[in-house]
Amino acid sequence: MNRGLLFVLSGPSGVGKGTVCASLRTKMPELIYSVSATTRTPREGEKDGVNYFFKSREQFQDMIQGDALLEYAEYVGNYYGTPRDFVEKTLSEGKDIILEIEVQGALKVKEKFPDGVFIFLMPPSLNELASRLGGRGTETQATIDHRLSVARDEINLLYHYDYAVVNDQIDLACKRIDAIMTAEHCKRQRFLHELCNELDAISTAENV
Amino acid sequence: MNRGLLFVLSGPSGVGKGTVCASLRTKMPELIYSVSATTRTPREGEKDGVNYFFKSREQFQDMIQGDALLEYAEYVGNYYGTPRDFVEKTLSEGKDIILEIEVQGALKVKEKFPDGVFIFLMPPSLNELASRLGGRGTETQATIDHRLSVARDEINLLYHYDYAVVNDQIDLACKRIDAIMTAEHCKRQRFLHELCNELDAISTAENV
Known part of the structure; x- marks a missing residue:
């Protein structure tokens, strides 16, 4: 039997990890939650x-x-x-199992479980990021610079992840996560492992 | 603007590439076909x-x-x-653009277009592969060995692909291909590129 896959859902605080996970639970009842x-x-x-x-x-x-x-x-x-x-x-x-966790925790999980599939939930859109950062007109330059620096730090975290899912709409975010799960199961290396075992079994059976 | 992605759908002859592609055309009318x-x-x-x-x-x-x-x-x-x-x-x-092509052609495309996403359409199931290979009872050992060797060659081709999609049911195969396309757009490196450009634009605008 093939092993399941570990999916780690993380992202900056306030991005809506909990809400997306709650919605995934209703849409994918077969998925196990850590x-x-x-x-x-x-x-x-x-x-x-x-x-x-x-x-x-x-x-x-x-x-x-x-x-x-x-x-x-x-x-x-x-x-x-x-x-x-x-x-x-x-x-x-x-x-499969999914783990919803804040960013520092996700990085620690990755050290112990590099084979996991790491998904970063992103703030709604780049436009919104831009308007959050600079568009309000009431902030001082220092505040804007600070927000920009926080955004850069968040984006730098992305390097540790396999996927980024924009949480613009919960249903869309869930659909993307569902697609990532399906696609990860289609990754070539998982098939190769299974197929080679299968063919070896056939060869052995025929040569008995 | 972000570049689209090239998806290459290939697989052994008789696996149903054309049928799957025809079904994709009706399900994803926005997709461009090479x-x-x-x-x-x-x-x-x-x-x-x-x-x-x-x-x-x-x-x-x-x-x-x-x-x-x-x-x-x-x-x-x-x-x-x-x-x-x-x-x-x-x-x-x-x-995005999709290219349906036989296996030798796909390998040539990969040489010129390594950034493409290469999807291998697989015979319906491992069980079916097993029964095709050995289960009919009327073939000589030489025939079975030949089929096994052909199957091994096909499977070896998988190394050149990113994904394997089993064509057990056309609708399921299309769903998996759709999921792969969505997931590929969520790949972290594509976001990083876009986000860094966006942040640079904001920084520049603010420093004017």
Whole structure:
């Protein structure tokens, strides 16, 4: 059986990663979503293994030391991280998995999982970027320069990604992500691997 | 303006390239199809520049010598080839173009146009390949070995392609090709180029 593919959806804060992912969930119910581990207390209705894997601080630190996390970070006194075994198990079952994560986390995942497909969700459009940056007329040059520099930093991040998806409309962004998933499964090297195994099996069977 | 992309659809003879392309034409009317040049006589109803660019033998030979063809071949005494300028013009207008071509021609196009996106249309399924090769029970071992060797040759061709699309159902094959086209437009390097130009333009405008 072929392994599934890991898709990592990331992008600057405020770009709409969560909204796009929520929409993908309804459009692609067969897709598996990576479940994070956390040390924070479960909120009402949250289920272990569904919303999060809830861990004690000690358990989480053991995971860190055992290299059981693809990435982790601490926010407001709580750990959050991506358990490696859930991702690995899903992929080995031949299923795709998607991980929605902020930019720093995505870069860490890439170190441990270079075979992942990294998708950068982009601000709505270049025109909008331009108008955000310079078009309001009320900002000082220093503010504009700062925004320009932030935009350059964001764009530089793109180098680490395979794809950029503009989030101009949620449905369009989802369609593009869906297309990327389909296309990645059509990549030649994945077929070669499968076909060579198949032909070897035929040759062997015939020579018995 | 961004350049369009050249998509090359190829694959072994009999795999259904023509049928898939005809279906793509109805599903994606905005896509431009490469028009071949030929020295053969126009058939009734065929239009110059639509079905083919009809050329005299001298004109065609001038095109060969002027490197005006991405590839060409001679069949049954007539030349057929892909004019470079039609492809270049379409791309420079920011439009995508698709070229349906047999395998040897595709390899020649790749030499001249390595930036093209090369899609290999595959026989329906690995199971079917297996049954075609060995399952009929009436063939001699020599016949089976020959088929196996042909299949290996076809599969080896895959190394030259970016994608493999299984032609199990025409609609599915078209959907995959459509997805590949969308995904290729989302490739990070295409955005980087565009974004850097855009930001440079903003910086320049602001510093005036």
